[in-house]
Amino acid sequence: MEDTMGKEVVLKTLRHEQVDEVAWVPFSGAHAAFIKGYTATEILTDGDKLFDALMEVHKLYTPDGMPIMFDLQIEAEILGCKLMWADENPPSVVKHPLRKEKTIPCKCKIPKKTDGRIPMVLEVMERVKKEIGDDTALYGLLCGPATLASHLRGTDFFMDIISDPAYAEELVDFCAEVNIALAKYYVEAGMDVIAVVDPIISQISPKAIETHFLASFQAIFDEIRNLGVLSCLFVCGDATNQMDVMARSRADGISIDENVNIVEAKKITDQYNVTICGNIPLTTVMLFGSQLDNMKYVVDMMDTIDHHNLVISPGCDMPFRIPVDNTIACVQAIKHTDESREMVKNHEAAGTLMDIDLPDYDALTKPFVELFTLDADTCAACTYMVNAVKDVKEIMGDDFDMAEYKYNRKEDIARTQKMGVEHLPSIYINGKVRWSSIIPPREELINAIKELM
The missing domain is CATH 3.40.30.10 (Glutaredoxin)
Known part of the structure; x- marks a missing residue:
């Protein structure tokens, strides 16, 4: 029976072993608040409400794996970024401490267990591990080094890559050390998978990544492996051109969104024996689609892609107001594919939502x-x-x-x-x-x- 437990399906898939099922990992960050009637800010600042929301996600969506907290600003806040909070989204960075100061934070600035919201996150991790950790693979999410560098430096970071690549490289090296420190804390709290979430990677050329930043990513994933757990690299946006260099980051898995053709991307990840994760469209399907739209999308994806080295997930952090029934339809399609295929065999997904007048x-x-x-x-x-x-x-x-x-x-x-x-x-x-x-x-x-x- 152990081989059929959801947790084992996730871990074996990320270890590139053969499994009889396809793993299901919903990225229910702020959406977890919605299904319990909380705001995003409440679950990202109140450990009891976060735990309560996570237990509801586990009950409703029967995940094989799930993240504890999807907030890429935890490290940034500790390092001096000013945040703007929202009811339906994680906070966003509105003030960048290095915007007018091209420096590298000293190593003494690397977050400690007692800093910022880290104590709350660790406590919730331990509680969730005790409650469902035997049957569910738990993900600890980090703000990836390039995205964290952009939080600290603002849009000037992208200018630095061109005008002062040595500085950009040094800043990303520091952010990688932050990642390694938090990875250790999260592993000690019981996380099975450490995910480095770096949406900014899709905005940087593959050549620049390889020349200046690949070594930092490899150092992070090497350390995660040394800690005895598995890893995943998350990217957002059209990372089609970056797939090859990301596959060489030494992550066990790569998570992509709907901008990337998962069938074509898997051809690249398979060359490197890397697991691919994704990529149910967040808005057109999960947020605005029907139950049958969601079911059909997942069935069609599973029918057109090799199931080895595959985890099915939403394309990224799930929008706040996704209907619960739509996500349950995805679960049905993954866990009961044959029955779902029969249900949607004559279903036609909705087309364009409305007519729009374009400017002259x-x-x-x-x-x-x-x-x-x-x-x-x-x-x-x-x-x-x-x-x-x-x-x-x-x-x-x-x-x-x-x-x-x-x-x-x-x-x-x-x-x-x-x-x-x-x-x-x-x-x-x-x-x-x-x-x-x-x-x-x-x-x-x-x-x-x-x-x-």
């Missing part, structure tokens, strides 16, 4: 910069792309107009579909794509806007 781009009197994002409030890669445009807006003022369209609003989804946007986040100028899943250097963005003035 040829008649514009000044450049119009449009940002198509998942949601800048919750997606770090989106946040820093939007901030990069806002920085230029502060410089150029009324010389151009800008707008953000979020892929968690029906009208914005429809606009994104009508525009033919293939990857999120992306920047369009006057109706034409200029940067897809890459944050442009400031001068390059300014020059692109000036060309159309």
Whole structure:
């Protein structure tokens, strides 16, 4: 019976062993608050409410594995970042302590067990481990080194990669040491899998990652392996071009979102014998779709992909208001695939949500910069792309107009579909794509806007 326990399915899959089932790991971060009637802020600051919400996730969604806390700002807050809290999302970083100070924090700044919200997280980890740790693989999530560096430095971090790569590399090295320190705390608290969540990676070129940052990632995953647990590297956005270098990070698994074709990505991860995790669409399917839409998506994915080295999960942290029934439909499709396939054999998923009128781009009197994002409030890669445009807006003022369209609003989804946007986040100028899943250097963005003035 031990071989059929959910926990063992996850661990064997990440160890690249053969299993008879496909592992199911819902990333129910802020969404865990929703199903208990709490706000996101409540479960991210109150250990009792977080524990209560996690137990509800375990009861409703019968996961094989689950994260304890999906908040990429824990380390940033301790290191001096100012946060803005929200009812339906994790907090976002609004003040970057190294924005005007190109320095490296001293090693004495590496978070201790007693710092910030770490004591609360460790206590909840221990409680959850005692309650369900025998049958469920528990994930401890870290803010990855590149994303943490961008939290500390702001959008200047992306300029540093070009203008001062030695500094960017040193800053990421420091952030990797922060990761290693927290990984040790989380393993001591009973975590089975340590996940390094680094959404910003999709915004950095594969060459820059390999040249400047790959060694830092490898050091993190080597240390996690030395601690005797398994690991996963999370990325958001269109990381198609980064798949090969990520597969060489020495992580046991790589988690991707809907921007990446999981069938094609698995061809790369299979070359390196790395488990791939993902990638049920968060908004078009899980948030706005029906139960049958969710069931059909999962069944179709399972029917078109090799099940070895595969964990099925949402594309990232689940949106707050995803209907519980939609997630349960995903569980049904994973655990009872044959029955679910029969249920959805004649089902047609809904098409475009509504009709949207696009601007007459040829008649514009000044450049119009449009940002198509998942949601800048919750997606770090989106946040820093939007901030990069806002920085230029502060410089150029009324010389151009800008707008953000979020892929968690029906009208914005429809606009994104009508525009033919293939990857999120992306920047369009006057109706034409200029940067897809890459944050442009400031001068390059300014020059692109000036060309159309």
